[in-house]
Amino acid sequence: MPNVLTYREALTKGIREALIDNDDCFLMGEDVGAYGGAYAVSKGLLEEFGPKRIVDSPLSESAIVGLGTGSSMVGLKPIIEIMTINFLLVALDQLVNHAAKIRYMSANQYAAPFMVRTVTGGGAQLGATHSQCFEPWLASVPGLKVVAPSSPYDALGLFRSAIKEKDPIVFVEHILLYGSKGIVDEDYYEIPIGKANVVRSGDNLTLVAYSKMVPLCIEVANTLEEQGIDVEVIDLRSLRPWDKETIINSVNKTNRLVIVEEAWRSGGFGAEIASTVQEEAFDSLDGPIGRVGGLEVPMPYTSVLESQVIPSKDRIIEYIHQNLNT
Amino acid sequence: MSDNIVMPQMGYDMKEGTLVRWLVKEGSSLKRGDPIAEIETDKAVVEIESYFTGFIGKILINEGESAEVGSSIAVVVKDMNESVSDPSSGTNTISEESSSKVNEKNTAKNIPVDQPPVDIPVVDQSPSEKIKISPVAEKLAIEQGIDLNKINGTGPGGRITKADIEAQVSNNKPTEQPVAKTPPQTVLPGENIPLSTTRSAIARITAQSKNGIPHFYVSMSIDMTDALVMRQQYGKLYPNSGITVNSLVLMAVKLALIDYPIFNSSFREDHIEVKPDINLGIAISVDDGLIVPAITQAQDLSIIEISSAARDLAKRAKEGKLRQEEYSGTFSVSNLGMFAVDDFNAIILPPQVGVLAVSSVIKRPVVIDDKIVIREIMNVQLSSDHRVIDGVDAAKFAKQIKDYLEMPISLFVS
Known part of the structure; x- marks a missing residue:
């Protein structure tokens, strides 16, 4: 049965499924809890899952990404929300030098299977430092995966594949797509990473x-x-x-x-x-x-x-x- | 420096070949392995490939003409400057001598080394008239043998585009000579049927072989029960692998040929020539007879690779698209298994020294541990050339094939 959802609703659905499926899964980021997320993707999740699963973090992207790396190395399944890709710059050392390298530098003893959700793009009059697209930079790093869905259908399908990834993956959402609507199957489906x-x-x-x-x-x-x-x-x-x-x-x-x-x-x-x-x-x-x-x-x-x-x-x-x- | 492309020998009794179509033209740049022409023998139309890298300096025979095996059909030069021969000289060939003279001339004139390389497949063009053409259009033009001088590019800046070549191809269509193909014939009582080229080649080769080669035969029954089970299991594991009984046999024959290289040889006047590669011939029925193309360098192939190579070979054999080197079988397998055949023997295809005739897999009662059980039995019969091979060798070789097939894991692990 097809169902019309917004890009935002498709993502919320994906995150809810992951939280229900796996008790070790949690969402962490700036304003994801009480405020419901800067783009309202996590609205209602704090009430449903409680503060241990939906965690409002301090304003330190470097700390949050580092926490994602460390906790996923020991078996948890973090979904890290970085409010915009512009703020991810201060966490690049954690992402590129640590998360992306763990499997290689530990000779496969450890991996960091977690997701960084973040927001790219301009067009919302947010000025020079809040309107940039850095996903091509990230896509040049071996050890990372990068996806960027364009529709609600793809957002949910790619999210389901991304949450199963065995290595760090950056899930890039677009600031102007959250309100876009599209048909999403009610039956379970996934979209493979790496397939156009x-x-x-x-x-x-x-x-x-x-x-x-x-x-x-x-x-x-x-x-x-x-x-x-x-x-x-x-x-x-x-x-x-x-x-x-x-x-x-x-x-x-x-x-x-x-x-x-x-x-x-x-x-x-x-x-x-x-x-x-x-x-x-x-x-x-x-x-x-x-x-x-x-x-x-x-x-x-x-x-x-x-x-x-x-x-x-x-x-x-x-x-x-x-x-x-x- | 120039090299001659010669009419290749594409079958042991081939004397001459007809040039059906040039795939290159004078001035075309060429890499080793590029297709250059389609040659018709009395068996098939075959694409020949270049052994050389360089440029086509001169084409020596026209489409539709024949040439003796070993005679030159084109000259390849290393440097484009060499091929800019004087069209008024009237000579038809560029000899080693004349091309080196051209070289000397060039050196004397001290042509600068940074002169742009001429990479356009047209000979009589000075560099200033370099033809503008898109990559896909150039590729199409070479494939279709289009003369670029006759085309006005309609793209930006006069560039020849794909559309220009396609327009030219559709203009050329009606004059193009299709390769003659004999339709399947119905045979009427009392009729005299003229011999097709394939039929007369089969008649000549089989008669020569049976008259000239002292054939002898060794038969063996092979229990295929385990091999069929393994094939089925493999098919479940890899649904697209498509391994046939024939590919199991081909794999077993290949392994046995590695063990007994004497079966992979040719009898020559004063010596036996053992071949470096195993080229496994497969008898394939085509519209007007039979051809025996080979899976080349089969010694390196796995069961999956042999299986897909055999499929590919059969497909291209029926389409008449075999390559020259695929007529160089070193040992052959003839399989009539699909026709409920109990047993048959096959005629050796010279200059090979053996052929394995493979019959149907049929459920038969056999005695195992003093009990009668039903097993899947396949009879094979090995024909050998007694000038090279004796009875004991043939028995050992046939037994080796049997052992591989009855212990089928050996086919899948190598």
Whole structure:
């Protein structure tokens, strides 16, 4: 039976299931308890599960991620909420130098199977230090996994797979997606980590995106269809590991590739995809691989400028026309 | 420096081959292993691959022409500059001598080393007229043998795109000569049937073999009960593995050939040539007869790999898409198991020295520990060339195959 849920409700459902299934599972983060979470994902969970399972932490991301690493090493199943990915920067040492390395440096004696949930993206007028996308940085670290769902259905399916992971995984939610609605199966399902999704099929050009850029790319494809350009849209869903097979199969069919990302293009994930595709599917390309990304400036506060920095439907369409003529 | 591509010998009695289609053109860049042409023998149309890396300097025979085995059909040069031969010179071939002269000339002129490499498959182009073409369009053009000089690119800056090549291909379609294929014939009483090329090749080879090779035969009954159980268990564990009885036999034969390499040899005038690789021939029935392509370098393959290689070989044999080296079997297996055959013997395919005839697996009463029990029995018959192999060797070899099949774990662990 399908059921319409918001992205937020799908995540709450996933967290509730994990807490019910496993007594060792707990949620910890800033304002996750009494306040119900900065984005209200954990609303009502404190009342249902009590303060030992829903833990309001001090304002120290480094301490919380460290606690996630340590407690998961000895058998607990922490879900660590970091209010935004911008704040995760102060916990990078814990995440990259400790959590991601434990299995390797202990010669497989220990692992840190816990989840960091965090929030990426701009567009909510939160200014230069609260509107960034750092998931491509994290996706370059061996030992970490990174997923970024674009819909309520994927959010729940990926959450269920992520909670079973045997190593640290960063679950990246988007600030502007929490209220988006979508159909979610009532029957239990999972979405495997590392598997992309062809959300719209087409023959003329492949558009790859993840998170908030996916619904935008679908709008782009619908408009381009009216102009006679048949676009295939692929939702990456996982950034590490990422599904090059699905993308290469698509490029073998369309012979054209454009990647859309909200993050800055320099050293971004689109660069990684473009490089891999030209290495492994060079003979399938009928033109240069294109990338649309956030403009390389600190995010302006004013909404007039902010909307210019983040890739928009018009900017992507204009870029695709240009790409098809280069 | 230049190398000659010669008409390959793709069967032991092949004298000449017809060039059906060039897959490259003069000026094409080439890597070792790239397909270069389709050659028709009296058995099949086969794609031949390049042994050389470089550029096609000159093509010496046209599509539709025949050439003797061993004669040159094209010249490969190492450096594109060598192949820019003077079209007015009137010579048809580039000899070692003339190409080295070109080299000297180039050296004398002191051509700068940083000259951009010419990577476009067109010979008579000066670097300034370099053709702009997208990677996928270039690949398609080479596959389809399209002359890029005849195409006007419609892409950005005049780039030739995939669409341009596809348009050219559909223009070319009607003039393209399809490879002749004889339809399956119905046989009428009192009719004289003309011999197809395959039929006359089979007639010639089998008669030569049976007249020239002193065949003798050793039969053995093999208890396949355990092997079938193991195959079933394996199938449950790996549902897509698709291991057939034939692949069990092929694996057992391969292991026995490793133990008895003399069966993997050829009789020559004054010596016996033991082959370095095991190329397992499989008799495959095709529309107008029988061919025996081989799983090459089978010595390194596991049961799964042999199984999928056999499937792939059968599929491509029926599509007429075998590669040249796949006609180089060193020992063959002929399986009529699917036709309720009790027993048969097979004719050796020269220059091999043996062939194993495999009959059906049939439930039979057998005596084990003085009791009559029902077991799955398969008869095999080994044909051997007595010039190379004696009765005792043949018996030992057949027994080895039997032992492997009756102790089937050996097939799965190696």
